[in-house]
Amino acid sequence: MTTATHPLDTALQLQSTATPGHYQGRTTPDYWNMVGPFGGITAATLLRAVLSHPRLLGAPLSLTVNYAAAIGEGDFTVRAEPVRTNRSTQHWVVTALQRDADGQEQVTTTATVVTALRRETWSATDLPMPAVPAPAQCARVETAFRSEWLRRYEMRLVSGALPTQWDDSGHTSLTQLWVRDAPERALDFCALAALADVFYPRVWLRRARQVPAGTVSITVYFHAGESDLAATGTGYLLAQARAQELRNGFFDQSAQLWNEAGQMLATSHQIVYYKE
């Protein structure tokens, strides 16, 4: 019997170098988007660098990734540096670089990460999971366009499908869908970071017009601990996203991810460039 490596684990492979916190990675066709890797896989890869660092304290609490340039096919470098370590939190600055045609290393992506040791405390939600049909009752999304990374996710739509008519008739930006890795894979922090970016651009829905768009910066707040991830396993997440404001070339997106038991695993925000 052979066990195939999951495409996500292939994408997240980082080779240590002589310098602690400096890693070599390589893009994979499995998560290719239009002009570079799916933003979620880049976020997950930068988080992986932090989680691989020998000086890591705790688990991910906050992740912000800024997409400065598209990553080209091939090798890239990730540098993760713990710039301040406190008793229960650790602050990271992360940079991804790639050589340009002249062999010069150029920054493609920056990130900051906070990791933390968490303890059980009084807890509550102020945004319960919406009542929606179960995954099995929701039709699987057939992707209307050909980005390879979309095949790495099983998506079952609740509401807010990709418009079929691009006629400027849109009136909402809300999408709700059940989603998990395809093939199935037990949830971990890196997979969760990538899942926070699975939504097509909100401007397409709000406007019912397909304009060029791309994420500039994404932030993910992790509410799940290891036990929540283990309890979620290979189950579906309910992923919900909406824009708040779309103005002069940029819109924001607010997103939430719950597991099937209704536990909030992560909340996320991003600011996205759009044209016209």
Added chain:
Amino acid sequence: MTTATHPLDTALQLQSTATPGHYQGRTTPDYWNMVGPFGGITAATLLRAVLSHPRLLGAPLSLTVNYAAAIGEGDFTVRAEPVRTNRSTQHWVVTALQRDADGQEQVTTTATVVTALRRETWSATDLPMPAVPAPAQCARVETAFRSEWLRRYEMRLVSGALPTQWDDSGHTSLTQLWVRDAPERALDFCALAALADVFYPRVWLRRARQVPAGTVSITVYFHAGESDLAATGTGYLLAQARAQELRNGFFDQSAQLWNEAGQMLATSHQIVYYKE
């Protein structure tokens, strides 16, 4: 006639050094919180460093500030570096440092900033300003505790006051208030960044219990351009904040800031430590 410098402008004063992008600042008692400066003034100061840089392209689009340690009374250094400049966006890494008792510079704060040249495009909101009473109809908040920075803002409460009974009776985390600088000051990007952090900890309201709490990371997305700021002038902003999830020592906060004309100026998110 003498014109007094506004306390905000005093707090934001940065002295250039021989190295471009490296600045010297000094804390001011005007914005003192419990154990260091008000988080909003630190965010505004780091943004000011970017806006002061000779290589600046465009205006603020996104700002993420990570509070690694409290800044002590006295001098600090801010380093702002444009790590990637594209045709219409620029990516910044910013660090604030302060000398410890041994004279060693230690990182107190990290930030990433994206600035952008914006053009007029199709625009829409998906979160209109809620219908609330006008500022003059709302009572001015008398601060129940003694942080100096609270005196730098005029707050007029719409809903979600600081509880008067700490009896665990809370059921919502939503606060809405009108707010502006005190004394009045025409709005700019730095003032707006600071205003995104004016809310008391959501856990106090949701739980009706006053536990130790402090912001770990805040992100501000700027939807306003210079003309929106000019149109707002010294007017009030409607500031709204709520938590989404409060779990095991950390909660998130989602916030929106509109001007009196109902224009969304900024959206913001933060993750906040709390005890017990």
